[in-house]
Amino acid sequence: MKVKKSMSSLDLYSWLKWCRDRILNCYIDNIYMPKGNLIILKLKCKSQSFNLVIEASRRIHLTKYTFKTTETEQYKIPLFCTILRRKIRDKKILNIYQYDFERVVIVEIGRVEPEYKLIAEILPRGVIVLTDRDNTIIYASEFREMKDRSIKVKEKYTLPPRIGIDITSLSPKEITCKVKEYAKSTIVRGLVRALGIPGELAEEICYRAGIDKNRRVETLNTQELNSIVKALSDILSEVNHGKGYIVYDGDTPITVTPYKPVATHGRIVEYQLFNDALDEYFTYYMRLEEELSAREKVEEEIARLETSLRKQCELIEKYRRESEKYKRIADKLMMNLHILSEFLKCIRSQSENWYKAIDKCKSILNETVTIKSINPSKGLIKVTVNGDNVDLDVRLSAYDNISKLYSLAKEFKVKAERAKEALSRLEEKIRELKSRMELETIKARVAIKRREWYEKYHWLITPSGFLVIAGRDQSQNESLVRKHLKDDDIFLHADIHGAPATILKVEGSKPSSRDIEEAALLAAVYSKAWKLGLHVVDVFWVYGKQVSKSPPSGEYLPKGAFMVYGKKNYIRNVALKLALGIEIYNNSYRVIVGSEDTVKSKTKYYTILIPGDEDPYTVARKVKEKLLSKCSEREKYIIESVDLNEIAMRIPGKSRIVE
Structure with a gap:
């Protein structure tokens, strides 16, 4: 089975069926553009917020992942993103629909009436287009001139040519008639062409029908049709059930579907929502692409250096051979110094021309040294010494000629040593790049980070694995009690005015006293007691069934307030001392808080905070610097990628680092 690259028409149909109502009437709080063909709409809805990811030619769905986009001087916000922010930010999604069962999704945006359309083409070579209400193009993720349409500013937007048909509205008779039109095709190909469906769906239909997909359509009988x-x-x-399924080949996801595929031998993972399956599947491949892209950039540099390395090795070998050659010749000539001296004296003493002088004097030489050629204009005689050729200068003495050869041998030896030093530097640079390649891969992986639903609250995980959540403001206190507090959960509150509603989620298990104490710490440190600079505060806890949003008759409960009935259990003198650390797992991270023992059991990179006089952002910067000084090179890269805002959000208020 081929790896699925993009959502099909059926995928879009299924996703919209279950997610459309969640998106309608949400406000667009902001727009981000991590890549040229991918945008993220941060949606603010009545009860919660969502991130809607739209990637041309590939997907559209809500995502739990964050995509790091650091808007600094080095990062220039794309023009399309700027235009989207100018036009549709703070406006409402009034409608979202699939155009005629094609792989095109249209989002209508405005305050009361549609003012703009954001059109996402999920088909091959698709684009994301912003138009006005009359379909005039304002801007797009990419501009193109195609055979049947063009994507240009101020031109009317034209939809792509139709490819398929709406299979959800066809009657059985219409389906059989359309399939029969491709009588000469194989059944699987006939289904693809007749119904405009992807090959994997056509194969699934054949498998479920118990029919060989490679038979011809014309061989089908009525029962088989x-x-x-x-x-x-x-x-x-x-x-229509809304579930999603990812099929794995080993550990690699190969497809995602809104139905349980039976025509596969791969491992199938079921998701309660198709949206979540889409999110996991496509984020996996986006992360993989980012990692490969990061590696490729470094690999190109490594390849260039390795070419230089090979040339340097060749140069070292050349210098080594030259050095050895000149030393070998010099050694031989030194052994025949007397003969060489007599020969050169003989040459210099002759007044005849060079050729006659050579004829007269060559008898002085022995079989070790033979004359190969002469160059009278330069005063050089090329001789062969045991197979090696070398020039002798007749104007110099034999000793000076030999000294010159030794100097050349030394010179080439020095060159070889320098070349070796350059080689070592190249090898070191390649080692650094290979190490950097791994770190760049980690950086790309960390840039796409899953955000859990509870991370919008104050939170921690107790020693026994219980989740504790606390509100950041009155609105969150209200929603926590109304939506997340169950009868058996434990509700905690610092015994001071101005404290978060805190819930220890028991999920059918019984927490220990240590778990409750850990939850009490969360309730205490994020209360007003920290801002007042207190050292301790009392915290009480009750069961969820003792908490009510209904006031006594004739009274009124303001937003974020609640009534507690029955006995309160107190934890006295909870110390306002918070451990904050960065937990590294699966080459990613999360910022965690809790007691020192709890945080220390999960990470060695942590520090201790108490109420102080430095603002959270300043403390966050100091915490990050301190943790970076402790960690290994590999983990340093992960901690460097932690956004200071992520740390600052976990700091209760003005603080001081104590260790």
């Missing part, structure tokens, strides 16, 4: 119709009907019925 009915089996095909029923298989498609069953799949569409499953799609």
